[in-house]
Amino acid sequence: xxxxxxxxxxxxxxxxxxxxxxxxxxxxxxxxxxxxxxxxxxxxxxxxxxxxxxxxxxxxxxxxxxxxxxxxxxxxxxxxxxxxxxxxxxxxxxxxxxxxxxxxxxxxxxxxxxxxxxxxxxxxxxxxxxxxxxxxxxxxxxxxxxxxxxxxxxxxxxxxxxxxxxxxxxxxxxxxxxxxxxxxxxxxxxxxxxxxxxxxxxxxxxxxxxxxxxxxxxxxxxxxxxxxxxxxxxxxxxxxxxxxxxxxxxxxxxxxxxxxxxxxxxxxxxxxxxxxxxxxxxxxxxxxxxxxxxxxxxxxxxxxxxxxxxxxxxxxxxxxxxxxxxxxxxxxxxxxxxxxxxxxxxxxxxxxxxxxxxxxxxxxxxxxxxxxxxxxxxxxxxxxxxxxxxxxxxxxxxxxxxxxxxxxxxxxxxxxxxxxxxxxxxxxxxxxxxxxxxxxxxxxxxxxxxxxxxxxxxxxxxxxxxxxxxxxxxxxxxxxxxxxxxxxxxxxxx
Amino acid sequence: xxxxxxxxxxxxxxxxxxxxxxxxxxxxxxxxxxxxxxxxxxxxxxxxxxxxxxxxxxxxxxxxxxxxxxxxxxxxxxxxxxxxxxxxxxxxxxxxxxxxxxxxxxxxxxxxxxxxxxxxxxxxxxxxxxxxxxxxxxxxxxxxxxxxxxxxxxxxxxxxxxxxxxxxxxxxxxxxxxxxxxxxxxxxxxxxxxxxxxxxxxxxxxxxxxxxxxxxxxxxxxxxxxxxxxxxxxxxxxxxxxxxxxxxxxxxxxxxxxxxxxxxxxxxxxxxxxxxxxxxxxxxxxxxxxxxxxxxxxxxxxxxxxxxxxxxxxxxxxxxxxxxxxxxxxxxxxxxxxxxxxxxxxxxxxxxxxxxxxxxxxxxxxxxxxxxxxxxxxxxxxxxxxxxxxxxxxxxxxxxxxxxxxxxxxxxxxxxxxxxxxxxxxxxxxxxxxxxxxxxxxxxxxxxxxxxxxxxxxxxxxxxxxxxxxxxxxxxxxxxxxxxxxxxxxxxxxxxx
Numbered sequence: 007x008x009x010x011x012x013x014x015x016x017x018x019x020x021x022x023x024x025x026x027x028x029x030x031x032x033x034x035x036x037x038x039x040x041x042x043x044x045x046x047x048x049x050x051x052x053x054x055x056x057x058x059x060x061x062x063x064x065x066x067x068x069x070x071x072x073x074x075x076x077x078x079x080x081x082x083x084x085x086x087x088x089x090x091x092x093x094x095x096x097x098x099x100x101x102x103x104x105x106x107x108x109x110x111x112x113x114x115x116x117x118x119x120x121x122x123x124x125x126x127x128x129x130x131x132x133x134x135x136x137x138x139x140x141x142x143x144x145x146x147x148x149x150x151x152x153x154x155x156x157x158x159x160x161x162x163x164x165x166x167x168x169x170x171x172x173x174x175x176x177x178x179x180x181x182x183x184x185x186x187x188x189x190x191x192x193x194x195x196x197x198x199x200x201x202x203x204x205x206x207x208x209x210x211x212x213x214x215x216x217x218x219x220x221x222x223x224x225x226x227x228x229x230x231x232x233x234x235x236x237x238x239x240x241x242x243x244x245x246x247x248x249x250x251x252x253x254x255x256x257x258x259x260x261x262x263x264x265x266x267x268x269x270x271x272x273x274x275x276x277x278x279x280x281x282x283x284x285x286x287x288x289x290x291x292x293x294x295x296x297x298x299x300x301x302x303x304x305x306x307x308x309x310x311x312x313x314x315x316x317x318x319x320x321x322x323x324x325x326x327x328x329x330x331x332x333x334x335x336x337x338x339x340x341x342x343x344x345x346x347x348x349x350x351x352x353x354x355x356x357x358x359x360x361x362x363x364x365x366x367x368x369x370x371x372x373x374x375x376x377x378x379x380x381x382x383x384x385x386x387x388x389x390x391x392x393x394x395x396x397x398x399x400x401x402x403x404x405x406x407x408x409x410x411x412x413x414x415x416x417x418x419x420x421x422x423x424x425x426x427x428x429x430x431x432x433x434x435x436x437x438x439x440x441x442x443x444x445x446x447x448x449x450x451x452x453x454x455x456x457x458x459x460x461x462x463x464x465x466x467x468x469x470x471x472x473x474x475x476x477x478x479x480x481x482x483x484x485x486x487x488x489x490x491x492x493x494x495x496x497x498x499x500x
Numbered sequence: 501x502x503x504x505x506x507x508x509x510x511x512x513x514x515x516x517x518x519x520x521x522x523x524x525x526x527x528x529x530x531x532x533x534x535x536x537x538x539x540x541x542x543x544x545x546x547x548x549x550x551x552x553x554x555x556x557x558x559x560x561x562x563x564x565x566x567x568x569x570x571x572x573x574x575x576x577x578x579x580x581x582x583x584x585x586x587x588x589x590x591x592x593x594x595x596x597x598x599x600x601x602x603x604x605x606x607x608x609x610x611x612x613x614x615x616x617x618x619x620x621x622x623x624x625x626x627x628x629x630x631x632x633x634x635x636x637x638x639x640x641x642x643x644x645x646x647x648x649x650x651x652x653x654x655x656x657x658x659x660x661x662x663x664x665x666x667x668x669x670x671x672x673x674x675x676x677x678x679x680x681x682x683x684x685x686x687x688x689x690x691x692x693x694x695x696x697x698x699x700x701x702x703x704x705x706x707x708x709x710x711x712x713x714x715x716x717x718x719x720x721x722x723x724x725x726x727x728x729x730x731x732x733x734x735x736x737x738x739x740x741x742x743x744x745x746x747x748x749x750x751x752x753x754x755x756x757x758x759x760x761x762x763x764x765x766x767x768x769x770x771x772x773x774x775x776x777x778x779x780x781x782x783x784x785x786x787x788x789x790x791x792x793x794x795x796x797x798x799x800x801x802x803x804x805x806x807x808x809x810x811x812x813x814x815x816x817x818x819x820x821x822x823x824x825x826x827x828x829x830x831x832x833x834x835x836x837x838x839x840x841x842x843x844x845x846x847x848x849x850x851x852x853x854x855x856x857x858x859x860x861x862x863x864x865x866x867x868x869x870x871x872x873x874x875x876x877x878x879x880x881x882x883x884x885x886x887x888x889x890x891x892x893x894x895x896x897x898x899x900x901x902x903x904x905x906x907x908x909x910x911x912x913x914x915x916x917x918x919x920x921x922x923x924x925x926x927x928x929x930x931x932x933x934x935x936x937x938x939x940x941x942x943x944x945x946x947x948x949x950x951x952x953x954x955x956x957x958x959x960x961x962x963x964x965x966x967x968x969x970x971x972x973x974x975x976x977x978x979x980x981x982x983x984x985x986x987x988x989x990x991x992x993x994x995x996x997x
Binding site: 150389 | 733870980
């Protein structure tokens with residue numbers, strides 16, 4: 007029961023005071039690159055003892071490996087083991103949590119899958135997300151979904167609207183028209199393997215060059231496009247194949263407002279897949295050496311040797327040359343370095359205008375903005391939260407960017423993050439009690455121009471004898487749907 | 501010595517500008533339309549300063565004495581200007597008259613200051629130097645004030661204290677002038693005493709500033725505020741005028757004791773009377789216990805579970821003598837269990853089923869509250885219902901927020917429940933709407949005797965919707981597409997403009 011009368015005088019008088027600086031806790035998490043580097047430098051001794059036998063060994067517990075295992079179990083096949091380097095599986099769908107909220111450490115959503123994404127729909131039906139053709143509203147992204155901080159205030163939605171000229175608007179409409187035409191060619195699908203041509207003129211130039219050649223000059227449109235490629239590929243539009251960039255816009259035609267998202271992001275899916283694979287997953291057991299032994303494969307870990315008829319390789323492709331010296335180093339493909347920070351807020355910053363959305367983006371920021379982990383909560387009163395802040399180190403050579411990512415200390419990153427957020431939230435420093443940072447040097451494979459016909463990628467698609475690649479690397483860009491598809495394809499071959 | 505004179509100019513100029521800014525800011529803040537308010541206040545103020553400058557030629561004796569007197573007057577009037585304006589807005593209908601009178605008065609006094617001071621100082625400096633220096637410090641003072649006002653004064657001190665602080669500065673300049681111009685004025689004891697009295701008055705104002713804003717605030721509620729409390733969730737205010745007790749949450753009226761029986765009888769009885777054996781009843785929201793009072797009329801009811809977020813509310817309606825009497829001591833009944841929790845997660849975590857449910861949530865004014873009116877919420881609720889259970893949902897006004905009301909109706913139906921909408925007239929609210937929902941069918945029950953409003957004949961009329969409240973098409977409200985909050989926002993905005 008409510009009357010519409012409002013008195014806001016007191017609110018306007020108060021709430022303006024500036025709070026003093028406060029100490030902020032936190033540090034780097036998942037500092038496993040030492041284990042990775044030990045493998046790279048072949049510093050780990052090989053295990054002694056007789057080999058343990060399994061029909062199939064899955065190397066790597068990201069979405070690709072977990073999906074391969076899920077598919078094998080669905081076929082009633084149980085003679086397999088999944089080896090995971092970290093203390094828990096999940097890969098780019100890992101998550102964490104504290105007493106305020108669960109939160110993601112990487113991917114945090116899956117768009118509502120198209121009809122052609124049959125395996126994703128099958129998994130989501132099994133997980134109870136799709137019942138009788140209807141999506142579970144509980145995990146569809148709640149209103150309001152996105153907002154953009156532009157020209158000093160928040161606007162609804164991520165496509166810039168404030169301060170656009172008539173010409174900007176015309177270009178946005180023309181861009182949507184071009185995308186619709188390209189969508190109609192049906193070559194932009196998810197999974198990409200269904201529609202992708204062996205080569206395409208669109209794959210010979212960068213997305214930025216394609217925009218220029220098509221007469222798209224609006225800075226707002228260029229920002230949106232660059233934001234999108236940084237978000238999905240960790241690469242600037244100038245570093246992304248136009249084919250992949252167009253795929254981002256043309257491949258999805260949602261039947262329902264989405265995406266699907268959870269407080270812990272795709273960790274929600276990963277933990278359910280892990281639950282289904284109980285007894286098959288060996289954590290803390292990295293493959294350190296893989297070699298052919300007659301008609302069998304031998305996978306060595308620090309603990310033991312596994313002997314298998316087939317290997318499903320679901321770890322990053324750039325690692326394989328260090329595990330199997332017969333494989334030449336990958337020079338043609340690149341991986342994007344990323345930073346993910348989880349900020350714990352023990353009070354919420356003052357808001358004027360729009361309510362906080364799920365995804366909150368700052369125009370012109372080098373970051374990708376932040377996602378509110380408590381957004382999917384159904385509580386009406388929330389006074390503490392966790393923000394997951396994403397930052398793709400794009401726009402420069404990945405090796406240089408990776409060095410910058412790993413050589414910058416926590417305190418400097420903390421200040422950069424807070425400075426960035428304070429553009430939109432002046433009082434952010436008074437709200438944050440903790441910042442944990444995940445530095446991921448090789449977060450995702452990059453679809454650079456030429457990736458469609460890239461020989462390294464095509465090699466991963468083909469696989470080797472009784473050795474199948476099962477990660478999004480084979481698709482050339484890292485999406486949940488791609489990783490799952492490659493995992494299932496590999497399991498089918500096994 | 502020169503620097504002391506010019507520091508005075510600097511301070512006087514700063515004070516003058518502060519009073520102008522305060523008048524402009526308060527006017528735009530209380531009346532809206534900041535362009536109009538600032539333009540007219542600045543115009544009136546500058547014009548008044550012109551009058552002051554012109555008047556200064558009529559002062560030819562006792563310049564220093566006059567100057568100090570004027571300083572004290574500016575300090576007093578300017579210092580209390582924002583207090584006067586706040587109270588004028590709260591207690592009088594003549595805010596604009598008082599505003600422009602104050603602006604003119606302060607402007608005239610400030611306009612007198614600099615010409616007088618220049619004439620006082622003209623003996624000590626070359627005219628060329630004097631004009632240059634006085635104007636330099638005059639403009640510097642204006643710059644200082646204009647930066648200080650938005651960055652420090654308003655955020656740290658607020659309007660009332662800022663004005664008082666600068667009143668003290670004026671009075672301070674007056675007091676020290678009695679020393680620096682001592683030779684020119686002769687006996688100064690009386691003047692100093694007056695200055696000290698003015699300083700004391702302004703100092704007292706600084707101490708009492710909070711009471712001044714409170715006094716202004718209290719008057720916004722038409723009646724006597726008998727209780728006001730800030731909880732973690734909201735500000736609770738209870739007012740009384742004669743026998744009318746009103747509850748406000750965050751300044752939104754929740755009920756008036758004169759007509760709340762209409763609302764609560766209509767909320768509870770059409771549904772509850774139709775449930776054959778209503779043993780277990782759930783109330784979501786309704787922390788005032790007024791719906792529980794109506795529920796406890798049914799002897800068949802064995803337990804009432806009330807889930808309300810704010811313990812501040814339920815504690816108040818459990819312990820405050822007058823409020824307890826309103827709900828008939830409902831929270832002291834052994835049948836009633838009060839749980840302070842957020843309703844949606846509480847329903848997710850508790851499996852119990854109920855025979856009758858009352859949902860009395862705040863209107864869907866934002867996306868957080870809008871979640872409590874979604875298909876997801878009603879589907880969850882359905883799991884807590886038996887086949888013959890009924891739910892009564894407060895559903896905002898079908899007259900003022902027509903599409904919102906029918907959106908809630910549509911949402912309940914989309915969740916797979918049957919729905920029977922009805923409405924009642926509550927004088928302090930206007931037309932108000934409810935929706936009965938259930939898994940089975942609904943037939944008009946026999947209404948219990950002894951109610952103040954609802955009778956068998958009235959019951960039938962509640963379910964008829966006149967043409968101006970009749971059903972309109974609306975999208976169901978979903979977590980991932982909250983149509984209701986959009987409708988509601990638009991409708992109440994259109995209504996209040």
